[in-house]
Amino acid sequence: MSESDLYLRYVLGEVPIYELHLRRERHIRCNPAVAQYIVDPAFDPVTCPGPFGKAELDAEFVRAEEQRITRAWRRLQVIPTLGLSLEQYPLEAP
């Protein structure tokens, strides 16, 4: 689960719980448009080429996305140790 793009987006509140078993699963690294915003020493940086790459986007937007998505990724890494129910995985708004 720590490498799941689907669960990362569930933690972000972007995938509703009832769609978890319906949507296609993929690795976080296989979705560079999202993975590029994970900035953590424990995560090998991902580059997203093309118009959705960080280099092409507004710096303020990029900073906000890095905070939002890195926070969710860090939570995803520790969720197995937290003893939470599935309903408790998503982050509350900061």
Ligand SMILES: [Zn+2]
């Ligand atoms: Zn993959």
